[in-house]
Amino acid sequence: MSNLYKEDEELYTVGQFAKKAGVTIRTLRFYDKINLLKPSNYNELGYRLYNKQNFGRLQKILTLKFIGLSLEEIGDIMKYDIDDKDFKKSLNIQKKIIEEKIDHMSNVLKAIDETLIMVQKEDNLNWDKFVNVINLINMDNKWIEQYKNASNLRARINIHEKFSSNKEGWMPWYFTKLDIAKGAKILELGCGDGSLWLKNIEKVHESWNITLTDFSQGMLNDTRNNLEKWENRFNFAVVDAHDLPYSDGSFDIVIANHMLYHLGDLNKALSEVKRVLKTGGQFYASTVGKNHMKEMRDIIAQVDKNLLNMEGFTRTENFQLENGEDILKNWFRDIVINRYEDSLMVTESSALMDYIFSMPGNIKNNFSKEKFNKLEGKMKKIIKEKGSIYINKDTGFFKAIK
Structure with missing residues (x-):
């Protein structure tokens, strides 16, 4: 990250960036404070300046936040992003996580529906049904880990395909x-x-x-x-x-x-x-x-x-x-x-x-x-x-x- 802006780079002040992205200035300052979204540059007076690549990083943060990941989890996923310009890779990651999240939520919803039917029809409750809902909810970390496994394998294969x-x-x-x-x-x-x-x-x-x-x-x-x-x-x-x-x-x-x-x-x-x-x-x-x-x-x-x-x-x-x-x-x-x-x-x-x-x-x-x-x-x-x-x-x- 540069300390001073480049003359030929299109940059936005924190207010301009916040308005264009539809977030608050307070949110951007907080993301900067926790090292989740740092400005790309600063002007001579030390004020934050953002570039177009920052929109891509912000979009990824908001997408992961939307599907329920905590800021700490998002930070862990993004901590070692080396090139924010690789939008294709970033979007594929988001797509994969969202697909897995949708499948997971669909299974939880199905289990809750089955439990509701059981509650309405049976006098004696089958508590195993409730346990099943709990187990499905607790699978949340497992599908994230499975995604990471597949993504990691692809990273290891890619280097051999590209540079062998x-x-x-x-x-x-x-x-x-x-x-x-x-x-x-x-x-x-x-x-x-x-x-x-x-x-x-x-x-x-x-x-x-x-x-x-x-x-x-x-x-x-x-x-x-x-x-x-x-x-x-x-x-x-x-x-x-x-x-x-x-x-x-x-x-x-x-x-x-x-x-x-x-x-x-x-x-x-x-x-x-x-x-x-x-x-x-x-x-x-x-x-x-x-x-x-x-x-x-x-x-x-x-x-x-x-x-x-x-x-x-x-x-x-x-x-x-x-x-x-x-x-x-x-x-x-x-x-x-x-x-x-x-x-x-x-x-x-x-x-x-x-x-x-x-x-x-x-x-x-x-x-x-x-x-x-x-x-x-x-x-x-x-x-x-x-x-x-x-x-x-x-x-x-x-x-x-x-």
């Missing part, structure tokens, strides 16, 4: 390595947003019976939306990988794409994978190596090396390219590893910041504004001096046989 040196792309490359026969029954665990299939939809054989699963309903909703044109070619289910709801020997292929390290009990999940696979069936499990994104971690360590002890940076240690074979050989045979050669040349600090804050473990809550600015500053300096930030990737998969 290997232009084939992970999903197309991985797909070509899957040895799938005609008529195969396929199960994917942790399908995320369905990118593996969306990126390769023209290669999906009509004879395949494909079941896509995820632990998160929010993720599965994204998968359905992304594959809407081809929905009849897939089965969808919310599934816990620790307890698969399928019969023994149900599938020819099971795929776990960068998800095993997220599991609380990896051996329990692997025993389930083995159980639902047919004899001779194939298990494909992708993951990363210990040096994956090392240069990114080195930059973070310059700001605060203790941040690297957080879950988002250590979680993959549960199942990596270095230890994966030893883990899998307890359950499968003929284990083969395949590595994907790639690196990143990142030219936008905002994309890398989005990636970091999208990682598991709520990393952003452990970043003070000072650390945030310091990290962003280091990235911008490297990009200015070298043209990009080079980051090595170490990604691959294991193929194993039951």
